[in-house]
Amino acid sequence: MKYKPVIGFEIHTELLTATKMFCGCEVGFGGTPNTRVCPICLGMPGTLPAPNKKAIDYTIRTALALNCDIQSPTYFDRKNYYYPDLPKNYQVSQNYNILGVNGYMDFSMGDSRTKRVGIDNVHIEEDAGKLMHPEEKAADYSLVDLNRAGTPLIEIVTEPDLRSVEEVEAFMKAMKNLLEYIEVSDCKMQEGSLRFEINISLREKDTDDFGTKVEVKNLNSMKVVSKVLEYELKRQSRMLDEGKKIMPETRLWNEVTGKTKSMRTKEEAKDYRYFPEPDLMHIEISSDWIERVKEELPEMREEKKERFIREFSLPEYDAEVLTDEKKIADYFEKTLAKCKTPKAVSNWIMTEVLRELKEMDEEIDEFPVTPACLATIINLIENGTISGKIGKTVFEEVFKTGKDPEKIIEEKGLKQVTDESAIQSVVQEVIEENPDTVEKYRKGKTKVMGFLVGQVMKKTRGKANPKMVNELLGKELQE
Amino acid sequence: MTISKEEVKHIALLARLELTPEQLEQFTRELDEIISYARKISSLDTENVKPTTHAMQVGNILREDEPRSSLSNEKALQNSPEKEGPYFKVPRLVE
């Protein structure tokens, strides 16, 4: 390729606070429109913002996790623009004395390589509401739901330090994982609590001049970001090849056409006119405050890994895999809370769970086999109700149907047979049906034992307790 | 002139105001007079002066993250000029 991509991100993440940024309305997703609203988040005349302390704590936490300098005092600014989902027609954000600046994040490229991306700033702001566009084609109106308006939001602005699709993918995964690890956001992209905006420019090889930056918004999954990036890289290089000029603009991704499209904004109608928010005092962030936030920092990956090794006697490899993503580690611990065999849980996750998850291309929160289900399956194997092999069948069934494991076992009659006389009679049958094989065994060819066991299992559809089959068959053959 | 008619038009657009031709004339004249007057502050030396963004430094007390009751949907929409179901209604959005 003639051109080198230069890529940066703006990341918005909704915080896991109980209430909104400036009022006591609860934060949430879905529900009846315009029911989690009050005069403040509706921007009604006479209202004033009352800042949420926890949201500031979380911003400090995020800034620290991204190795930022904390500026004190920090303050809020108003970003002025008109939009029907923005009740006050300004967003309370930060522009001049931003809370976190000059940070960086190191992330693994999957092999031994590590990449560093600069963090320009981490700031706090309030989210806007949502506009609904009615289904009918001819509808000439929109509907406004302000339940989301005022939700605390952190914006992370990176330096344009990324250079390839591969780096972008690894970066997004690492950023999401970091935000999950520090427990500031649930990062549910499908619900909009984690949103990526990407800016892309192309630079001629062998020059240091940055090209013109194009921003793309509306990206609701990491896969879409990759698609957008690939599309834009092609589009921009073709334009440059054709000697066309790239305009600085904002584009929107259209999932249907698989293309980005220029947002035809009346640029002259916009000029954010940032100025310090007069309704909010400056915030002094003392070193005590920072210390407290550090103390409250949840267990990070390395700590967790060491604890898993120590507390659950897991091999280092297992601990490494399980803590790679915070949500996997949580899944592990949630499962373990209901059964007492760490290594078995680890094995199940590392093999079955992660394999299916990868195929599904979904978050573990969406995984049909919940920690409780997995714990049940493991417990049933441990207490001999089902065999390990049947356990896998049950797992598959839960995965496909979401049904309760015990119900599946019940319905399909998968319970292990441990009734000695029942097994004894099948053993008897097998011996009678295979005189040649029995003969071979008795002449010393003990290897054929396996075949006979297999026959018994086949007849019991895998439900016979293998240990008992071996014992009974052995006894019979001795005679 | 400190401000042109074109600039006044641009400012009106930013402020989402529509001016009649007469108003445009009038506002340009009046704003010019006021801005010319306001420019007297440019003669002051403020080299080492910190800006005052708030009249009084009264400390800063933050709110605990504890839920308060919200308005009912009915109350929330009580003053809205147009609604549909539980929503506020607006004409189509042209960016």
Place this chain on the structure above:
Amino acid sequence: MNIETLSIKEVQKKLKEKSISVPEIAEALFRQIDRVEPTVRAYISLNRDMVLKKAHALQEELEKDGYPETPSLLGIPIALKDNLCTTDFPTTCAGKILEKYHSPFDATVVEKLRANKALILGKTNMDEFAMGSSTENSSVQKTANPWDVKKVPGGSSGGSAAAVAAGETLGALGSDTGGSIRQPASFCGVVGMKPTYGLVSRYGLVAFASSFDQIGPLAKTVEDAALLLQCIAGYDERDNTSFAGEVPDFDAGLKQPVKGKVVGIPGEYLDKGLNPEVKKVFESVVHKLEQEGVECREVSLPHTAYAVATYYIISTAEASSNLARFDGVHYGYRSENPEDTMELFTRSRSEGFGDEVKRRIMLGTYVLSSGYYDDYYLKALKVRTLIKQDFEKVFETCDAILAPTCPTTAYGIGEMEDPLEMYLGDIFTIPANLAGLPGITLRGGYDDKGLPVGVQLIGDSFKEASLLNFAWNLEQALNLREYPQL
């Protein structure tokens, strides 16, 4: 009963003695309103039936529990400027854009008045969104000055000042962004006070300029103003700019002598531009104060000449953003059949706002816009610091500052046409707002047409008690209790 001549304190005495009842007070006021309101037009909203019902309920409470010991406003009728949110009356800011607006909540000061059992009488006229100095910018009606009905009452709290002066209420609340309590109080010859920024919660005050706005009392006497302030001051968790300190007892030292105290008189305020009759009255007031044993010395507030420019840059910038929410989506006036949201916004705002509001939104938008922020807005914030420092320096040696409230007395309705000239009339009141300081105005005398001339005391931040003490002594020394003939 001549309700128009009674102070809150005097009425309270009668209530305590049981020589009058709450409904009788209310009835008397409504009779006065019936008599003078057709000429004064101080009120935008009145609701006689509702208010009388509440008066009866309060009377019952009074008979059951007796008159409370603590500072209280039990049964005292109070009028509210129409930019204070109320659940029982509409809140319109005298603007078409909020014509039918009903707030779902009460402003903190309204809650406090209700908690103190005051009787909220009605909502008063004002300049639209408090932008103006004559109440002529109201989209509802023009209010007349009770001393001369051809003159303006001042503004923007003109309705509140006129209602108090005309005996149509015992007390009122207004808001002061650049002199909007003190200037109409001066024009109408009543006491008006702007507290230190942060002393009174702004929650529920429809914002004009957030870093200047303060709610304050208008009353017939300093003592009444002190009582009203006592009842509305105090920390409010809903206002992040609210002062968390203890509110002192304003009554405790109110009547202490002020002998030996020092008052500064800023030379810059007595320059050219000051009407000679106002100057004459002011000088006589200085003389009176000296007779009380107060040392009056000339001081300098060197950046006074920049105050108006600084104020109009910062206040309009804040206003341009504060008033952006009026767009016809969630509440308020909506233009008919807009094509799209852009048109909805633009037409609703253009049809809903008056000229002065538009002018200030435009100016504020301009000073914040790309390319002008540093030269206008940021520069003005720095000059604001210089103005603040001027006051700090004076308060190192003075207990208070004495100055005229306005360069002139009330002017004729329709007389002031040039916006800039109107802005310059606020030259003496604006600096206290820039510095966040408390100021109180009271009647100092009359011009030769018999119109009241106000004088103003400015105090150091949160020194309201001392300021009220000065004002009370001055009021006693001047002893002016004439009433307008209506």
